[in-house]
Amino acid sequence: MAGETKLSHTAAMILQAIGAGYVYGFSVMEVSGLPSGTVYPALRRLERDDLIRSNWEKQSIADAEQRPPRKYYKLTSGGRATLEASQKRYPLLARLIPEPESQHA
């Protein structure tokens, strides 16, 4: 496909983690085993390339847990398409970080 974004295995793994529902930076770290110094810059790059977008969680949720609101990430439509292409490129990706449907299956 022309203009398809090719990702390294690491970036694809982070995209897969977000697609699988691990929407916070720290949860991506936990599920991927990558250090914070790798995950956060990668999240910035993915956001810069419009593959993910970030939002702040509601203040009420944060207040209930007595902590500041956290930033969470979601796949964009472009990110979803890139993730599908990356899953074909790296067949083991889905097994490393299963999607929520696969987890329940």
Next chain:
Amino acid sequence: MSIGLAIIRSAGLLVPATERPEWFAEWRAELCFIEQTRDSRALTFSLGAFKDAFWFRQQCRFRWLDSPVQCLSFLALIAIISLIAARPGLSWSLFRDAHGVVVGKTDHPPAGAAFYRRIEEPVHTWRGMSLFAIVHASGNLFEVLHTPAPRPDKKPILILSRSLWWNYFGGDRHIAGRTFEVDGRRVQIGGMIPDDAWPFPGYVDAFLLEDPLPSAPGSFVIARSGNIPGLRPPPRRVRDSMAMLVLALLAALLIAPATTLLIGIRQWPFLLAKIALILPTTYACASLAGICDMPLMVVLCFLAVCPGSGLALGWALADQHRRCPVCLRLLSNPVRFGNSSHTFLNWYGTELMCDQGHGVLRVPEIVASGVNARQWVELDELCLK
């Protein structure tokens, strides 16, 4: 304030001010969450903030150098500026009229020879009194050098170099005919000639031409004849510059082992183009040394040019290793894998990615015997593994 928060605050100083509040809020929120759950990992988590902050800082760098075309254009621009700046000292222009000229000291000068001696004289200009390097020569000096210039009639005349005319006389177009005191005498300005008209080492501000030249000890003879005892062709500064270039190349070769062999054959033309554009800059800087009269300045210029040239050529080599062998753009997105203390027998190092998606460069942290220092993996190969 916890140690983790202090680390994040410190790292935040690297983030551009406009991005800092949101960046800090995100890291602080994550740290609070971790501290609520697992205290032990908070410190290692916080240290990652520095890499994230560096990423922000890297976004501000000159991204236009990433492209090979723009990199070469930048080097070409530097080369052009250097050549223009060092124009007075460039040998190829300085020696354009010096072919066949012999210079030296002799008691039996041939017919038609010119004579000169260098003097340093204070001259009063509109900017005040300044010390100028003046060549006191016989009236036929420029005839011998095959350079068009006015010849003195009965009174001595002063020919200014273009730089002197421009810098000290404000580029006054009506300066010819005015008089100045030089060497204790009032002399008339006869005109102005280009800076590169003097084909011998040493920069000259002005020429005092006089017929006949009063005999003075230490005068040099310039002639266009061949075999005359005591007269030799002038030392060509181009040889000095070439010597500097050779030393610079040797310095680059000393740096080269620190890098590894080039990965792809496509990189060679790009590397050669970079070196070809660095060499004129080096040559121009080396030529500046020839302008200096003081031996100390020449030595200082020499010492500055050689390591500088070596570093520039070393950079050209090192830059190759940071580029994608397919599109020659700079690799980015470094990701560090593994932990040397935990995975002694496993591969650990840094992985760099081509922005165009051509592949990944794996650079090991420690080069072990029997293992490639660095490995380029095409993304299509990667997915087959």
